[in-house]
Amino acid sequence: MNRLVVVSNRVADVQRxxxxxxxxxxxxxxxxxxGGVWMGWDGQTLKYEEEPEPRxxxxxxxxxxxxxxxxxxxxxxYLGFSNSVLWxxxxxxxxxVEYKTAFLEGYRRVNAKFANALVSILQPEDxxxxxxxxxxxxxxxxxxxGCKQRIGFFLHIPFPPPEILAAxxxxxxxxxxxxxxDVIGFQTNTDLGNLQHYVExxxxxxxxxxxxKVGEREVIAGCFPIGIDVDAFVEMAERPNDEVQIExxxxxxxxxxxxxxxxxxxxxxxxxxxxxAFARLLELYPEMRKSVALMxxxxxxxxxxxxxxxxxxxxxxxxxxINGRFADFNxxxxxxxxxxxxxxxxxxxxxxxxxxxxxxxxxxxxxxxxEYVAAQSPENPGVLVLSKFAGxxxxxxxxxxxxxxxxxxxxxxxxxxxxxxxxxxxxxxxxLMERIRKHDAKHWLDTFMAALEKGExxxxx
Ligand code: GDG
Numbered sequence: 001m002n003r004l005v006v007v008s009n010r011v012a013d014v015q016r017x018x019x020x021x022x023x024x025x026x027x028x029x030x031x032x033x034x035g036g037v038w039m040g041w042d043g044q045t046l047k048y049e050e051e052p053e054p055r056x057x058x059x060x061x062x063x064x065x066x067x068x069x070x071x072x073x074x075x076x077x078y079l080g081f082s083n084s085v086l087w088x089x090x091x092x093x094x095x096x097v098e099y100k101t102a103f104l105e106g107y108r109r110v111n112a113k114f115a116n117a118l119v120s121i122l123q124p125e126d127x128x129x130x131x132x133x134x135x136x137x138x139x140x141x142x143x144x145x146g147c148k149q150r151i152g153f154f155l156h157i158p159f160p161p162p163e164i165l166a167a168x169x170x171x172x173x174x175x176x177x178x179x180x181x182d183v184i185g186f187q188t189n190t191d192l193g194n195l196q197h198y199v200e201x202x203x204x205x206x207x208x209x210x211x212x213k214v215g216e217r218e219v220i221a222g223c224f225p226i227g228i229d230v231d232a233f234v235e236m237a238e239r240p241n242d243e244v245q246i247e248x249x250x251x252x253x254x255x256x257x258x259x260x261x262x263x264x265x266x267x268x269x270x271x272x273x274x275x276x277a278f279a280r281l282l283e284l285y286p287e288m289r290k291s292v293a294l295m296x297x298x299x300x301x302x303x304x305x306x307x308x309x310x311x312x313x314x315x316x317x318x319x320x321x322i323n324g325r326f327a328d329f330n331x332x333x334x335x336x337x338x339x340x341x342x343x344x345x346x347x348x349x350x351x352x353x354x355x356x357x358x359x360x361x362x363x364x365x366x367x368x369x370x371e372y373v374a375a376q377s378p379e380n381p382g383v384l385v386l387s388k389f390a391g392x393x394x395x396x397x398x399x400x401x402x403x404x405x406x407x408x409x410x411x412x413x414x415x416x417x418x419x420x421x422x423x424x425x426x427x428x429x430x431x432l433m434e435r436i437r438k439h440d441a442k443h444w445l446d447t448f449m450a451a452l453e454k455g456e457x458x459x460x461x
Contacts, residue, residue: 002453003123004036007114007138008131009082011040011064021264021301023132023156025367029229029441035061037126039118042066045074054117067117069110076106077134083305085168086133090157091268091362094167096307104170108137115141122149127452130181132156139180152183152452154224157364158391159191162198172202179214183451185224187364187391192223210457222457224448225395227440228370230433233347237375241348248352256331257292257418260353262346262368263360265298265338267311270359270387270404275318275334277359277410282326282333284408285415289326292418294357295335295349312338350375354382355417358390359404365391369399373432381429383417385410395435398428 012024014032031038039054046052046068054065069077080103088096115138122128128151130138139151165171175198178184186192196207205212212219251258259278263269278294298315302308319336326333341349350356356372369384369392376382386392386399393401400413450456 001034002125002127004031004034004449005118005122005126005128006031006036006038006131007118007128007135008038008040009078009134010043011038011066013059014038014062026156026226026228026441026444027131029232030445031062032060033442034445037063037065037121039065039114039121040067041069041078044068045071047071051113051116054121056121065117065121067113069113073106073110073113076103077110079302079304081107082134083302084307086136087157087268088307089164089168090133090155090160092158092160092164093267093362094164096267097167099169101169111135111137111141114138115145115147118142119145119147122147124149127449128152129154129448129452136174137177140177143180150182150452151180152185152448153178153181154185154226154448155191155364156187156226158188158362159186159194161194162201165194165198166202175199175202179212179219181219182217183220183222183448185222185448185451187223187225188394189223190394191364191391192221195221220451220455220457222447222451224444224451225391225439226365226367226444227436227442228367228374229441230370230374230437233371233374236344237347237351239344239348241345244345244348244352251352255291257354258352259292259294259355259357259414259418260349260372261294261296261298261357261359262341262350262371263296263298264301265308265312265315266301267307268360268362270361271296271298271311272314272318273404273407274357274359274410275315275322277407277414278334278357279322279326280407280411281414284411288415288418289333290328290331293331293333293335295337295353297337297339297341297346297349299340300338347371347375350382351377355414356382356384357414358384358392359387359402359410360390361387361404363387363390363392369396370436373429373436376429378426378429378433380422381425383420383425383428384432385413385417395439396432398431398435 014028054067057064084098126149130153199205207221210222282289319334322334350372358369384399387404388401402410402413447458
């Protein structure tokens with residue numbers, strides 16, 4: 001087996017249990033099994049003139065190679081082009097894009113730095129797998145430095161339609177950079193279809209049976225839905241967690257149910273309308289008052305980008321307003337947690353919740369939806385209420401699928417989930433478990449690697 005070299009903006013510890021963020025979780029699940037090298041930014045900003053050598057550390061089967069960035073890199077590449085241009089744009093939020101030419105320059109500069117660091121550690125037989133929107137130009141940079149290895153790319157977030165992509169200056173350069181990879185992987189058929197439309201409209205070429213002709217080369221473009229390590233998650237959810245159990249007993253005695261939401265605090269996750277939908281549930285079905293509560297865990301993220309400050313304020317105001325309006329001395333309708341919960345507690349909380357409420361306005365996949373399903377007890381499972389705009393909805397048909405822009409629709413489906421007969425819950429859960437097992441972390445890794453190493457396109461979707 002060739003050595004696998006994975007590259008992403010940040011490197012996560014594959015053995016730690018507290019990290020929030022889908023890329024870290026999904027990749028760690030896969031790399032733990034196969035081993036290899038993981039290269040990325042170490043999260044530090046330093047002053048330096050000459051680019052430092054990558055720092056190497058071995059953790060279990062994975063060797064980490066990290067580099068620091070400068071303050072300017074952080075501002076222009078990370079906060080700027082990656083998270084104030086590409087992130088909103090790829091999530092169809094043109095209103096939140098803040099473009100500056102300096103951001104694009106920083107983005108190119110840091111991709112060149114990544115390439116310099118990588119060539120210093122690459123071996124001839126390596127296969128390289130690059131992750132996410134921060135590193136689209138990296139294959140082109142590596143080729144310029146004589147790199148001959150196969151290079152794959154996986155986009156964790158959605159790929160927008162050409163009309164939206166065309167709003168960013170240099171969009172053609174961006175897509176041409178993408179076509180420098182040997183394999184381009186997306187989460188869903190919708191994303192793949194959007195690339196198809198772009199190459200047809202702007203480049204006068206097409207994707208035929210998963211392959212695009214680019215000069216003499218052939219590039220594979222496919223759909224590889226990311227998954228979780230299902231057994232590991234089931235096991236974690238089954239392990240007793242005293243603190244969660246005490247809370248659960250109390251709720252059971254009072255005959256109360258819990259709806260759970262878990263997200264990085266991001267404007268793409270549909271959090272304000274999720275809270276409004278919960279309030280609407282209490283309005284439309286007064287019998288639900290005092291019998292259900294919403295626990296929303298919102299993990300801090302990218303707090304230096306203004307749009308994230310705004311969404312935080314909005315949520316704090318909303319949860320306060322809902323509690324002010326509906327709470328009683330012995331019942332708090334919304335428990336809003338702005339923080340990070342350890343992964344094992346998270347699994348126990350999913351299991352103790354009768355509804356998993358996942359309502360992004362746009363999401364590449366959404367691993368929380370899959371984790372919620374894995375955590376349920378098959379005898380008495382909860383119900384997943386899932387936005388039709390999460391990549392996961394392309395597969396998880398037995399969830400209650402909702403429109404995250406329609407507060408009444410979400411409220412009605414919450415009520416349906418809370419009153420669903422046991423037999424129907426069991427049937428839906430069984431079917432969903434089969435789906436998340438079929439498209440798990442290992443399947444994602446294996447199908448992508450088959451495309452990258454052997455040029456094989458299995459029916460990944
Ligand atoms: C991107 C794409 C795609 C969250 N809060 C805590 C915590 N988390 C964990 C969850 C889950 C992960 O973070 C979030 O993953 P998602 O997939 O839901 O979302 P993004 O972070 O936006 O991930 C997404 C993903 O990449 C993978 O390709 O699915 O569409 O946007 O694992 O459990 N974990 C802990 N404490 C928290 O408070 N321990």
